[in-house]
Amino acid sequence: MHDAPHHDNELDEMTARVRALETILVEKGLVDPAAVDAIIETYEHKVGPRNGAAVVARAWSDPDFAQWLRQDATEAIASMGFVGRQGEHMKAVFNTPDQHNMVVCTLCSCYPWPVLGLPPTWYKTPAYRSRAVREPRAVLAEFGVDLPQTTRIHVWDSTAEIRYLVIPERPQGTDGMDADALAALVTRDSMIGCGQPSRPETP
Amino acid sequence: MNGPQDIGGRHGFGPVHPEDERILFHAEWEKRVLGITLASAALGYWNIDASRHARESLAPAIYYNASYYEIWLRSLENLLEEAGEISRDELSTGHAQTPGQRADRRMPAASVADILAKGGPAERPGPAPVFAIGDRVRTRNHQPAGHTRLPGYARGQCGTITASHGCHVFPDSNAHFAGEHPCPLYTIRFDAVDLFGADADPTLTVTIEAWEPYLEHA
Numbered sequence: 001m002h003d004a005p006h007h008d009n010e011l012d013e014m015t016a017r018v019r020a021l022e023t024i025l026v027e028k029g030l031v032d033p034a035a036v037d038a039i040i041e042t043y044e045h046k047v048g049p050r051n052g053a054a055v056v057a058r059a060w061s062d063p064d065f066a067q068w069l070r071q072d073a074t075e076a077i078a079s080m081g082f083v084g085r086q087g088e089h090m091k092a093v094f095n096t097p098d099q100h101n102m103v104v105c106t107l108c109s110c111y112p113w114p115v116l117g118l119p120p121t122w123y124k125t126p127a128y129r130s131r132a133v134r135e136p137r138a139v140l141a142e143f144g145v146d147l148p149q150t151t152r153i154h155v156w157d158s159t160a161e162i163r164y165l166v167i168p169e170r171p172q173g174t175d176g177m178d179a180d181a182l183a184a185l186v187t188r189d190s191m192i193g194c195g196q197p198s199r200p201e202t203p
Numbered sequence: 204m205n206g207p208q209d210i211g212g213r214h215g216f217g218p219v220h221p222e223d224e225r226i227l228f229h230a231e232w233e234k235r236v237l238g239i240t241l242a243s244a245a246l247g248y249w250n251i252d253a254s255r256h257a258r259e260s261l262a263p264a265i266y267y268n269a270s271y272y273e274i275w276l277r278s279l280e281n282l283l284e285e286a287g288e289i290s291r292d293e294l295s296t297g298h299a300q301t302p303g304q305r306a307d308r309r310m311p312a313a314s315v316a317d318i319l320a321k322g323g324p325a326e327r328p329g330p331a332p333v334f335a336i337g338d339r340v341r342t343r344n345h346q347p348a349g350h351t352r353l354p355g356y357a358r359g360q361c362g363t364i365t366a367s368h369g370c371h372v373f374p375d376s377n378a379h380f381a382g383e384h385p386c387p388l389y390t391i392r393f394d395a396v397d398l399f400g401a402d403a404d405p406t407l408t409v410t411i412e413a414w415e416p417y418l419e420h421a
Contacts, residue, residue, distance in 0.1 A: 018232040018276060020297035022239050024289055028303030030246060034312035036238030042319055043237065049224055084320040085241075089368070106211030106354050108255050109271060118227050118237070124271035126216040133211045133356065133409050134399050142219045152406045157211060159352045160371060160388055160412035161325035188224035195221075 048117030051082045052165055053186035055115055056197075057179045059092070060170040070094070073165065077115060087114030087163055093156065094167045095193075100151050101166045102140075102193030104132035105158040112163035116191060123192065133157055143194045155193075166193040173200050204348055205355065207266035208259035212356040212399055233272040240275050241319075245310035248286040251323060252378035256350040257282050327385035329370025332415065334389060338364045339421035342391070342413060350378035353417045356398055357391075357409075361421045365410065366390035373414055387415040 025031035055077055059066040068076040073090040077083075090112060093101040105111065106129045111119035122128050131139050136153050140146070147153070156164045168190040174182060177200065189195030210216070228234050244254070257278035259266075266274060283289045293300050303309075310318065334340055344359045345351060352374045370385040377383050395407035 015232045018235050020294055021280060022235055023297055024293050024299045025239060027299035029306030030288060030303040030309055031239055031242045032309055032312050035242045035310045035315050036235060038312050038315035039238040039241050040234045044227060085322040088322045088324040107208050107352060120222055122219050122222060126210050128219045130210040130213040130216045136407060137404060139219055143221050155409045157409060157411045159354060162368060162412055
Protein backbone atom coordinates (compact mmCIF):
# COMPACT_ATOMS: atom_id res chain seq x y z
CA MET A 1 0.00 0.00 0.00
CA HIS A 2 1.02 3.60 -0.50
CA ASP A 3 1.24 4.45 3.15
CA ALA A 4 3.99 6.96 2.46
CA PRO A 5 3.20 10.17 0.57
CA HIS A 6 3.06 9.69 -3.16
CA HIS A 7 6.05 10.67 -5.23
CA ASP A 8 5.43 13.35 -7.80
CA ASN A 9 6.11 11.13 -10.80
CA GLU A 10 3.67 8.52 -9.51
CA LEU A 11 1.04 11.16 -8.90
CA ASP A 12 1.46 12.40 -12.43
CA GLU A 13 1.05 8.91 -13.82
CA MET A 14 -2.18 8.39 -11.89
CA THR A 15 -3.50 11.81 -12.78
CA ALA A 16 -2.92 11.07 -16.45
CA ARG A 17 -4.50 7.64 -16.20
CA VAL A 18 -7.63 8.93 -14.48
CA ARG A 19 -7.91 11.88 -16.86
CA ALA A 20 -7.72 9.49 -19.82
CA LEU A 21 -10.57 7.35 -18.51
CA GLU A 22 -12.77 10.31 -17.62
CA THR A 23 -12.12 11.95 -20.99
CA ILE A 24 -13.09 8.78 -22.84
CA LEU A 25 -16.27 8.35 -20.81
CA VAL A 26 -17.28 11.98 -21.29
CA GLU A 27 -16.57 11.88 -25.04
CA LYS A 28 -18.74 8.77 -25.30
CA GLY A 29 -21.53 10.46 -23.42
CA LEU A 30 -21.39 7.83 -20.65
CA VAL A 31 -20.41 10.14 -17.80
CA ASP A 32 -21.45 13.73 -17.15
CA PRO A 33 -18.52 15.59 -15.56
CA ALA A 34 -21.03 17.72 -13.66
CA ALA A 35 -22.37 14.54 -12.07
CA VAL A 36 -18.84 13.61 -11.06
CA ASP A 37 -18.47 17.06 -9.50
CA ALA A 38 -21.79 16.64 -7.66
CA ILE A 39 -20.72 13.27 -6.24
CA ILE A 40 -17.42 14.71 -5.00
CA GLU A 41 -19.20 17.76 -3.55
CA THR A 42 -21.62 15.48 -1.69
CA TYR A 43 -18.91 13.54 0.12
CA GLU A 44 -16.53 16.46 0.59
CA HIS A 45 -19.06 18.86 2.06
CA LYS A 46 -22.44 17.28 2.81
CA VAL A 47 -22.14 13.67 3.94
CA GLY A 48 -19.52 13.03 6.58
CA PRO A 49 -18.85 12.09 10.20
CA ARG A 50 -20.64 15.14 11.59
CA ASN A 51 -23.84 13.28 10.64
CA GLY A 52 -22.87 10.36 12.82
CA ALA A 53 -21.79 12.71 15.59
CA ALA A 54 -25.30 14.18 15.62
CA VAL A 55 -26.76 10.67 15.93
CA VAL A 56 -24.44 9.83 18.83
CA ALA A 57 -25.11 13.11 20.63
CA ARG A 58 -28.84 12.53 20.37
CA ALA A 59 -28.45 8.96 21.64
CA TRP A 60 -26.54 10.35 24.63
CA SER A 61 -29.17 12.92 25.46
CA ASP A 62 -32.45 11.24 24.47
CA PRO A 63 -33.10 7.79 25.99
CA ASP A 64 -36.11 7.18 23.74
CA PHE A 65 -33.99 7.84 20.68
CA ALA A 66 -31.24 5.59 22.02
CA GLN A 67 -33.81 2.82 22.44
CA TRP A 68 -35.06 3.35 18.89
CA LEU A 69 -31.46 3.19 17.69
CA ARG A 70 -31.02 -0.15 19.44
CA GLN A 71 -34.18 -1.58 17.94
CA ASP A 72 -34.10 -0.15 14.41
CA ALA A 73 -31.03 1.90 13.66
CA THR A 74 -31.94 2.29 9.97
CA GLU A 75 -35.23 4.00 10.78
CA ALA A 76 -33.92 5.99 13.74
CA ILE A 77 -31.02 7.36 11.68
CA ALA A 78 -33.28 8.00 8.68
CA SER A 79 -35.50 10.13 10.93
CA MET A 80 -32.58 12.55 11.17
CA GLY A 81 -32.29 12.66 7.38
CA PHE A 82 -29.24 10.41 7.03
CA VAL A 83 -30.09 7.85 4.37
CA GLY A 84 -28.74 6.28 1.23
CA ARG A 85 -25.85 4.55 -0.38
CA GLN A 86 -23.92 2.23 1.96
CA GLY A 87 -26.29 2.91 4.84
CA GLU A 88 -29.31 0.95 3.66
CA HIS A 89 -29.20 -1.51 6.57
CA MET A 90 -27.83 0.12 9.71
CA LYS A 91 -27.01 -1.29 13.13
CA ALA A 92 -25.88 0.77 16.12
CA VAL A 93 -23.63 -0.95 18.65
CA PHE A 94 -23.23 0.62 22.07
CA ASN A 95 -19.97 0.62 24.00
CA THR A 96 -20.19 -0.14 27.71
CA PRO A 97 -17.56 -0.47 30.43
CA ASP A 98 -17.77 -4.23 29.81
CA GLN A 99 -17.65 -4.29 26.00
CA HIS A 100 -15.91 -2.16 23.38
CA ASN A 101 -17.07 -2.42 19.78
CA MET A 102 -14.88 -2.01 16.72
CA VAL A 103 -15.80 -2.17 13.02
CA VAL A 104 -13.85 -3.48 10.05
CA CYS A 105 -14.40 -4.81 6.56
CA THR A 106 -11.70 -7.42 6.07
CA LEU A 107 -12.75 -8.19 2.48
CA CYS A 108 -12.99 -4.68 1.05
CA SER A 109 -13.96 -1.28 2.50
CA CYS A 110 -17.62 -1.49 3.61
CA TYR A 111 -18.42 1.53 5.76
CA PRO A 112 -21.59 3.45 6.78
CA TRP A 113 -21.36 6.36 4.31
CA PRO A 114 -24.53 8.31 5.26
CA VAL A 115 -23.34 8.75 8.85
CA LEU A 116 -19.54 8.69 8.50
CA GLY A 117 -18.91 9.72 4.89
CA LEU A 118 -16.03 8.21 2.96
CA PRO A 119 -13.89 5.66 4.78
CA PRO A 120 -10.49 6.92 5.95
CA THR A 121 -7.46 5.67 4.07
CA TRP A 122 -6.27 3.56 7.00
CA TYR A 123 -9.63 1.78 7.18
CA LYS A 124 -9.03 0.46 3.65
CA THR A 125 -5.44 -0.65 4.16
CA PRO A 126 -4.39 -4.28 4.49
CA ALA A 127 -2.79 -3.34 7.82
CA TYR A 128 -6.10 -2.42 9.44
CA ARG A 129 -8.17 -5.05 7.66
CA SER A 130 -5.82 -7.91 8.53
CA ARG A 131 -5.18 -6.95 12.16
CA ALA A 132 -8.49 -5.58 13.44
CA VAL A 133 -10.03 -9.04 13.74
CA ARG A 134 -7.00 -10.69 15.32
CA GLU A 135 -5.29 -8.10 17.51
CA PRO A 136 -7.61 -5.14 18.01
CA ARG A 137 -5.86 -4.08 21.22
CA ALA A 138 -2.60 -3.62 19.34
CA VAL A 139 -4.42 -1.65 16.66
CA LEU A 140 -6.16 0.48 19.30
CA ALA A 141 -2.79 1.24 20.86
CA GLU A 142 -1.74 2.78 17.53
CA PHE A 143 -4.74 5.09 17.90
CA GLY A 144 -3.67 5.92 21.45
CA VAL A 145 -6.50 3.91 22.99
CA ASP A 146 -5.68 1.66 25.93
CA LEU A 147 -8.63 -0.36 27.20
CA PRO A 148 -8.53 -2.24 30.51
CA GLN A 149 -8.27 -6.02 30.19
CA THR A 150 -11.64 -6.21 31.95
CA THR A 151 -13.24 -4.63 28.88
CA ARG A 152 -14.05 -7.29 26.32
CA ILE A 153 -13.68 -6.36 22.66
CA HIS A 154 -16.13 -7.25 19.95
CA VAL A 155 -15.14 -6.76 16.31
CA TRP A 156 -17.83 -6.51 13.64
CA ASP A 157 -16.54 -7.68 10.25
CA SER A 158 -18.90 -6.10 7.68
CA THR A 159 -19.14 -8.99 5.24
CA ALA A 160 -22.67 -8.21 3.98
CA GLU A 161 -24.71 -5.00 3.50
CA ILE A 162 -25.28 -4.43 7.23
CA ARG A 163 -23.38 -1.29 8.27
CA TYR A 164 -22.27 -0.58 11.83
CA LEU A 165 -22.13 2.66 13.81
CA VAL A 166 -20.39 2.49 17.17
CA ILE A 167 -22.05 4.57 19.90
CA PRO A 168 -19.20 5.42 22.27
CA GLU A 169 -19.79 5.99 25.97
CA ARG A 170 -20.74 9.51 26.92
CA PRO A 171 -17.71 11.21 28.48
CA GLN A 172 -17.83 12.26 32.09
CA GLY A 173 -18.20 15.93 32.85
CA THR A 174 -20.77 16.50 30.11
CA ASP A 175 -23.89 16.88 32.24
CA GLY A 176 -26.04 19.69 31.01
CA MET A 177 -24.33 20.00 27.63
CA ASP A 178 -26.71 20.36 24.71
CA ALA A 179 -26.70 18.11 21.65
CA ASP A 180 -24.53 20.43 19.55
CA ALA A 181 -21.90 20.67 22.26
CA LEU A 182 -21.98 16.91 22.73
CA ALA A 183 -21.68 16.27 18.98
CA ALA A 184 -18.51 18.36 18.91
CA LEU A 185 -16.93 15.80 21.26
CA VAL A 186 -17.72 12.85 19.00
CA THR A 187 -14.77 11.94 16.80
CA ARG A 188 -15.06 9.93 13.62
CA ASP A 189 -12.68 7.29 14.92
CA SER A 190 -14.80 6.82 18.06
CA MET A 191 -17.73 5.86 15.83
CA ILE A 192 -15.60 3.16 14.14
CA GLY A 193 -14.44 1.95 17.54
CA CYS A 194 -10.86 3.12 17.02
CA GLY A 195 -10.95 6.11 19.33
CA GLN A 196 -12.72 7.74 22.24
CA PRO A 197 -14.78 10.92 22.25
CA SER A 198 -12.94 14.09 23.18
CA ARG A 199 -13.22 15.26 26.77
CA PRO A 200 -15.02 18.52 27.43
CA GLU A 201 -12.75 21.50 27.92
CA THR A 202 -12.43 22.41 31.55
CA PRO A 203 -13.46 25.99 32.16
CA MET B 204 -12.24 -16.44 -4.22
CA ASN B 205 -9.01 -16.95 -2.34
CA GLY B 206 -7.78 -13.64 -3.69
CA PRO B 207 -5.67 -10.78 -2.39
CA GLN B 208 -8.67 -9.18 -0.65
CA ASP B 209 -9.10 -11.97 1.88
CA ILE B 210 -6.67 -10.77 4.52
CA GLY B 211 -8.48 -10.94 7.85
CA GLY B 212 -6.03 -12.39 10.40
CA ARG B 213 -3.00 -12.29 8.09
CA HIS B 214 0.36 -11.12 9.41
CA GLY B 215 2.97 -8.76 8.06
CA PHE B 216 1.09 -5.71 6.79
CA GLY B 217 2.65 -3.35 9.31
CA PRO B 218 1.21 -0.60 11.48
CA VAL B 219 -1.99 1.38 11.03
CA HIS B 220 -1.49 5.10 10.45
CA PRO B 221 -4.33 7.16 11.94
CA GLU B 222 -5.23 10.35 10.14
CA ASP B 223 -7.21 13.52 10.83
CA GLU B 224 -10.85 13.05 9.90
CA ARG B 225 -10.81 16.13 7.64
CA ILE B 226 -8.40 14.36 5.24
CA LEU B 227 -10.56 12.62 2.67
CA PHE B 228 -8.25 12.42 -0.33
CA HIS B 229 -4.52 12.42 -0.95
CA ALA B 230 -4.62 13.59 -4.55
CA GLU B 231 -7.10 15.31 -6.85
CA TRP B 232 -7.28 12.24 -9.08
CA GLU B 233 -8.72 10.22 -6.19
CA LYS B 234 -11.78 12.49 -6.17
CA ARG B 235 -12.34 11.89 -9.88
CA VAL B 236 -12.06 8.12 -9.37
CA LEU B 237 -14.73 8.27 -6.68
CA GLY B 238 -17.00 10.29 -8.96
CA ILE B 239 -16.57 8.35 -12.19
CA THR B 240 -16.88 5.02 -10.37
CA LEU B 241 -20.22 5.96 -8.84
CA ALA B 242 -21.43 7.67 -12.02
CA SER B 243 -20.50 4.66 -14.19
CA ALA B 244 -22.61 2.35 -12.04
CA ALA B 245 -25.69 4.04 -13.52
CA LEU B 246 -24.87 2.44 -16.90
CA GLY B 247 -26.21 -0.78 -15.43
CA TYR B 248 -23.50 -3.17 -16.56
CA TRP B 249 -22.68 -4.43 -13.09
CA ASN B 250 -23.94 -4.62 -9.52
CA ILE B 251 -22.15 -3.98 -6.24
CA ASP B 252 -21.09 -7.62 -5.91
CA ALA B 253 -19.65 -7.68 -9.42
CA SER B 254 -17.72 -4.48 -8.71
CA ARG B 255 -16.25 -6.02 -5.54
CA HIS B 256 -15.34 -9.12 -7.55
CA ALA B 257 -13.58 -6.95 -10.14
CA ARG B 258 -11.44 -5.44 -7.37
CA GLU B 259 -10.49 -8.75 -5.76
CA SER B 260 -9.70 -10.16 -9.22
CA LEU B 261 -6.74 -7.82 -9.65
CA ALA B 262 -3.45 -9.71 -9.50
CA PRO B 263 -2.18 -9.84 -5.90
CA ALA B 264 1.05 -7.99 -6.74
CA ILE B 265 -1.00 -5.14 -8.18
CA TYR B 266 -3.63 -5.18 -5.42
CA TYR B 267 -1.11 -4.92 -2.59
CA ASN B 268 0.85 -2.16 -4.29
CA ALA B 269 -2.15 0.01 -5.08
CA SER B 270 -3.93 2.57 -2.95
CA TYR B 271 -7.64 1.84 -2.63
CA TYR B 272 -8.63 4.44 -5.22
CA GLU B 273 -6.11 2.90 -7.63
CA ILE B 274 -7.80 -0.46 -6.99
CA TRP B 275 -11.10 1.21 -7.84
CA LEU B 276 -9.68 2.76 -11.01
CA ARG B 277 -8.10 -0.44 -12.32
CA SER B 278 -11.23 -2.47 -11.65
CA LEU B 279 -13.42 0.21 -13.25
CA GLU B 280 -11.28 0.09 -16.39
CA ASN B 281 -11.68 -3.69 -16.44
CA LEU B 282 -15.45 -3.58 -15.88
CA LEU B 283 -15.93 -1.05 -18.67
CA GLU B 284 -13.72 -3.06 -21.00
CA GLU B 285 -15.64 -6.26 -20.23
CA ALA B 286 -18.85 -4.34 -20.91
CA GLY B 287 -17.50 -3.46 -24.34
CA GLU B 288 -17.70 0.28 -23.65
CA ILE B 289 -13.98 1.06 -23.75
CA SER B 290 -10.84 -0.52 -25.18
CA ARG B 291 -7.22 -0.67 -24.07
CA ASP B 292 -6.36 1.26 -27.20
CA GLU B 293 -8.65 4.08 -26.14
CA LEU B 294 -7.12 4.06 -22.64
CA SER B 295 -3.63 4.37 -24.09
CA THR B 296 -4.57 7.25 -26.41
CA GLY B 297 -6.87 8.91 -23.89
CA HIS B 298 -9.68 9.51 -26.38
CA ALA B 299 -12.85 7.77 -27.48
CA GLN B 300 -12.74 5.97 -30.82
CA THR B 301 -16.34 4.76 -30.83
CA PRO B 302 -19.56 6.23 -29.41
CA GLY B 303 -20.93 5.03 -26.08
CA GLN B 304 -23.54 2.27 -26.23
CA ARG B 305 -25.52 3.26 -23.14
CA ALA B 306 -25.28 7.03 -23.26
CA ASP B 307 -29.04 7.01 -22.68
CA ARG B 308 -28.35 5.74 -19.15
CA ARG B 309 -25.81 8.42 -18.25
CA MET B 310 -26.30 9.69 -14.68
CA PRO B 311 -27.55 13.29 -14.93
CA ALA B 312 -25.95 15.74 -12.51
CA ALA B 313 -29.42 16.75 -11.36
CA SER B 314 -30.15 13.17 -10.25
CA VAL B 315 -27.01 12.62 -8.18
CA ALA B 316 -28.52 13.64 -4.86
CA ASP B 317 -31.57 11.42 -5.35
CA ILE B 318 -29.53 8.43 -6.51
CA LEU B 319 -27.11 8.64 -3.58
CA ALA B 320 -29.99 9.13 -1.13
CA LYS B 321 -31.87 6.14 -2.55
CA GLY B 322 -28.95 3.71 -2.27
CA GLY B 323 -29.42 0.06 -3.12
CA PRO B 324 -31.10 -1.98 -0.41
CA ALA B 325 -30.09 -5.67 -0.48
CA GLU B 326 -33.06 -7.12 1.42
CA ARG B 327 -35.53 -9.13 -0.64
CA PRO B 328 -38.47 -11.48 -0.09
CA GLY B 329 -37.21 -15.04 0.26
CA PRO B 330 -37.37 -18.34 2.08
CA ALA B 331 -37.89 -18.65 5.83
CA PRO B 332 -34.68 -19.01 7.84
CA VAL B 333 -33.55 -22.51 8.81
CA PHE B 334 -31.52 -21.30 11.80
CA ALA B 335 -32.65 -19.33 14.83
CA ILE B 336 -30.91 -16.84 17.09
CA GLY B 337 -28.87 -18.78 19.63
CA ASP B 338 -28.25 -21.75 17.33
CA ARG B 339 -24.73 -23.14 17.13
CA VAL B 340 -23.62 -23.38 13.52
CA ARG B 341 -20.51 -24.31 11.62
CA THR B 342 -19.38 -22.40 8.56
CA ARG B 343 -18.70 -24.59 5.57
CA ASN B 344 -15.28 -25.00 4.04
CA HIS B 345 -16.56 -22.89 1.18
CA GLN B 346 -13.80 -21.93 -1.28
CA PRO B 347 -15.31 -21.05 -4.65
CA ALA B 348 -13.02 -19.74 -7.39
CA GLY B 349 -15.58 -16.96 -7.88
CA HIS B 350 -16.90 -14.31 -5.53
CA THR B 351 -17.84 -15.11 -1.96
CA ARG B 352 -18.21 -13.11 1.24
CA LEU B 353 -17.17 -15.85 3.64
CA PRO B 354 -13.69 -14.80 4.79
CA GLY B 355 -10.99 -17.45 4.89
CA TYR B 356 -10.40 -16.98 8.62
CA ALA B 357 -14.03 -17.87 9.34
CA ARG B 358 -14.36 -21.07 7.27
CA GLY B 359 -15.01 -24.37 8.98
CA GLN B 360 -15.55 -22.59 12.31
CA CYS B 361 -18.23 -23.01 14.97
CA GLY B 362 -20.10 -19.95 16.15
CA THR B 363 -23.44 -18.75 17.47
CA ILE B 364 -26.16 -16.95 15.57
CA THR B 365 -26.77 -13.58 17.22
CA ALA B 366 -29.04 -11.90 14.65
CA SER B 367 -31.24 -12.78 11.71
CA HIS B 368 -31.67 -10.18 8.97
CA GLY B 369 -34.29 -11.63 6.65
CA CYS B 370 -33.23 -12.53 3.13
CA HIS B 371 -30.52 -10.62 1.28
CA VAL B 372 -29.14 -10.83 -2.26
CA PHE B 373 -26.63 -13.69 -2.42
CA PRO B 374 -23.29 -12.21 -3.55
CA ASP B 375 -21.84 -15.53 -4.73
CA SER B 376 -24.36 -15.68 -7.58
CA ASN B 377 -25.12 -11.99 -8.07
CA ALA B 378 -21.45 -11.09 -8.65
CA HIS B 379 -21.48 -13.41 -11.66
CA PHE B 380 -24.84 -12.18 -13.03
CA ALA B 381 -26.35 -15.56 -12.16
CA GLY B 382 -29.30 -14.10 -10.28
CA GLU B 383 -29.90 -12.51 -6.90
CA HIS B 384 -31.04 -15.76 -5.23
CA PRO B 385 -32.02 -14.04 -1.96
CA CYS B 386 -31.39 -16.21 1.07
CA PRO B 387 -31.46 -15.76 4.84
CA LEU B 388 -28.65 -13.68 6.27
CA TYR B 389 -27.38 -14.04 9.82
CA THR B 390 -24.81 -12.53 12.14
CA ILE B 391 -22.50 -15.24 13.56
CA ARG B 392 -20.36 -14.66 16.63
CA PHE B 393 -17.05 -16.49 17.10
CA ASP B 394 -14.54 -16.59 19.91
CA ALA B 395 -11.19 -15.31 18.68
CA VAL B 396 -9.39 -18.29 20.22
CA ASP B 397 -11.40 -20.55 17.89
CA LEU B 398 -10.49 -18.46 14.85
CA PHE B 399 -6.89 -17.59 15.60
CA GLY B 400 -5.59 -20.18 18.02
CA ALA B 401 -4.66 -20.43 21.67
CA ASP B 402 -2.57 -17.26 21.61
CA ALA B 403 -5.52 -15.13 20.54
CA ASP B 404 -7.00 -12.48 22.83
CA PRO B 405 -9.32 -14.38 25.23
CA THR B 406 -11.45 -11.24 25.66
CA LEU B 407 -12.10 -10.93 21.92
CA THR B 408 -15.16 -12.02 19.95
CA VAL B 409 -15.69 -11.45 16.24
CA THR B 410 -18.85 -11.47 14.15
CA ILE B 411 -19.37 -11.86 10.43
CA GLU B 412 -22.56 -11.79 8.42
CA ALA B 413 -23.16 -15.13 6.71
CA TRP B 414 -25.75 -16.22 4.17
CA GLU B 415 -27.48 -19.51 4.85
CA PRO B 416 -25.62 -21.47 2.13
CA TYR B 417 -22.40 -20.80 4.07
CA LEU B 418 -23.74 -22.59 7.17
CA GLU B 419 -24.56 -25.99 8.58
CA HIS B 420 -25.70 -27.14 12.02
CA ALA B 421 -22.78 -27.51 14.42
